[in-house]
Amino acid sequence: MSVTNCTFNKPVDKYGVRNLQKKQKKLEINISNKNDATVLLGPPSTESTFDENLWIYIQSEKEEKNLFQVRKSNLLTNNILLLEFDARGLLVKKEFLDINDMKDIEISKLDTKNKFSNKSFVYNFLSSLRQKINDPLGKRKKPSQQ
Secondary structure, eight states, rough: OOSOOOOOSEEEEEEEEETHHHTTTOOTTTTTHHHHHHHOOSSSSSEOOOOOOEEEEEEEEEEEETTEEEEEEEEEEEEEEEEEEEETEEEEEEEEEEETTOOOOOOOOOOOOOOTTTTSSSOOOOOOHHHHHHHHSSSSSOOOOO
């Protein structure tokens, strides 16, 4: 018995605009406008929440590392194109970022101190309030204090 139509190529998940790096070169500052960007790239992946004249296009490709480990993937492409338009819709700024431009996020090693210890007034008050909400008539058995 033989198996056909089986491949050992790793599956690649693609998201966003295909060939973003190549397509973005056709957009020229002070010449291209919103219509040109829409025709060339389609609608933006997202628009800035604070500025409707900032459009963001994304291209991402991930390759599965192993056929048996579905959740683990290798990032192949991670491109972002930022287009800024003026009030008339003319392209005034263009910034292209690829995977090499992405910076690692440093996570703080510091611990956050809890202001409310087990012995504080606020902790005791909130615990008492929670207990009264959960057992308004006081008929439940109280947990033992340690």
